[in-house]
Amino acid sequence: MEITMLCLIFCLNTLSSSGTKDEKGPFMQLLVEKFSIRVIPGRSQFFKYSSVSLGCESSAGGNTVKRNTSFRRQDSCSCSWGRFNGSFCTISDLYPEDSGLYWCETESGECSHAVNITVTAGSVILESPVLPVMEGDAVTLNCTTDIPSNLPAGFYRDGFFIRTGSTEEMTIHSVSKSDEGFYKCSISGVGESPESWLAVRASPPAAPPPAALLSVSRLMCHVVVGTPYLLSTILLGLIFRDRRRATQPDEEQDRSHAVIMEVE
Incomplete structure (x- = not known):
């Protein structure tokens, strides 16, 4: 009940501000938008006698379309001004008295953002x-x-x-x-x-x-930066090993010659 009253106060304040140019207009949010209202066709102005459909886009059930106009306050979609067609509330013949705020509301009283619809003669x-x-x-x-x-x-x-x-x-x-x-x-x-x-x-x-x-990006950065140094170290090790192997036969030959000289 408290949330429903909060929705009503919000919509009344928004309706009063939508007619002044000092305010930001009627597109405001009351609660975190867990769902939204859909308007078909998606515009804000309509000719008299035209039609509009409004639906609630939400995975949760139990949502209903409500409106606040100068003719009626806090009114749910009903035979008095609209009819349900599937998940949409359709107004077949619009009149200037249908101008006002429209929004979706859950059974628990949570409200979507409100949209301002204007009907002109x-x-x-x-x-x-x-x-x-x-x-x-x-x-x-x-x-x-x-x-x-x-x-x-x-x-x-x-x-x-x-x-x-x-x-x-x-x-x-x-x-x-x-x-x-x-x-x-x-x-x-x-x-x-x-x-x-x-x-x-x-x-x-x-x-x-x-x-x-x-973490992965930092690891990749360290790998990219450290790879040249690692490759250089491995390359130097291979060069040192090859040079050491190349010098080993000469060293062994010198040792053999030294041993023969001692025997003689």
Whole structure:
């Protein structure tokens, strides 16, 4: 019960902060992510009357999709707003009232990260990743309209104009933390999309090599360094042995000659 209340407080705080540009947006973590929520299609904005499916990616059973919207608080997937289709909760007809936070929760009250879904009655949406993207990845933002149009789209970040695309998409080829922000787009004569937060996750640091691997590496280093000295020692020993063998017949001959001289 305490964990469930903690999830509720977290989602309420995240929902209140997602509408302000001073906050980092709705992509935050409450607990260590043992599982995650999956959104199909994987974007954060949807047209009215479109559909979306949400599922919990976890090996453990008993997970359920929950949401927190301005219409309902701490509400589980049910016939009132969605229906289960296999392991997914599907909303067939989205309405602006379905905008809000969605997350997965276990029977014990553990929560996944939350995603912010926006449903608009307008004619333009921005198709942007609903989950955080990895630093260095290529990210494409699509400005989509439900009205046929060949007009270029304008893109904005944090309210400032970025560029006008020759098409309805804009690609960030190597995204970084500096690219985080609230993005939206507009098409002249058609309309403007809502804003969505683009979250960028820093690349994980390279894992240090295991201790056993370090020991093997050090051993190999010692072998490589010490091999020339060992070979030199062996070579000198062989040369000394050959020279000693070559001198032994002369020494024996001198001794024999000395013995003969003494006898005489």
